[in-house]
Amino acid sequence: METDNDQGLISAVKNYFNLRYEVMQLQLAGKISASGSSLIASVIVSVVALIALLFLSVALAFYLSGLLGSYMKGFSVMGVCYLFLVIFLFVFRKKLLSAPIENKMINELLRDKSADGKS
Numbered sequence: 001m002e003t004d005n006d007q008g009l010i011s012a013v014k015n016y017f018n019l020r021y022e023v024m025q026l027q028l029a030g031k032i033s034a035s036g037s038s039l040i041a042s043v044i045v046s047v048v049a050l051i052a053l054l055f056l057s058v059a060l061a062f063y064l065s066g067l068l069g070s071y072m073k074g075f076s077v078m079g080v081c082y083l084f085l086v087i088f089l090f091v092f093r094k095k096l097l098s099a100p101i102e103n104k105m106i107n108e109l110l111r112d113k114s115a116d117g118k119s
Contacts, residue, residue, distance in 0.1 A: 035108050057082075 057078055065074025089096065 031109050031111075035105065038108060 024073050059077045061078040062071075063074070065071045068074050068077070
């Protein structure tokens with residue numbers, strides 16, 4: 001009689017752990033898909049922003065060329081501006097780029113969707 005109870009208890013415990021494993025797999029899949037979709041959306045927005053920046057940069061370079069009287073001077077000024085921007089971003093890359101991206105990824109992975117009001 002006790003072996004039946006033991007077998008039933010063992011079976012219930014196995015079933016419980018199998019269900020917990022499946023729930024954890026589904027939660028992980030949800031978090032990975034949310035992070036992936038967020039990454040893809042960010043890449044798309046970044047590409048569109050870079051294209052807009054390219055056209056605005058060319059327009060500003062032509063405008064500066066008209067003011068300075070030489071295409072070479074106008075485009076050189078824009079090149080120097082971008083060189084300063086690259087140096088600035090390189091110097092402050094951890095504070096401005098790495099840390100916010102890491103924090104966003106960690107928050108996205110650790111966020112509990114049920115606490116946010118989402119299903």
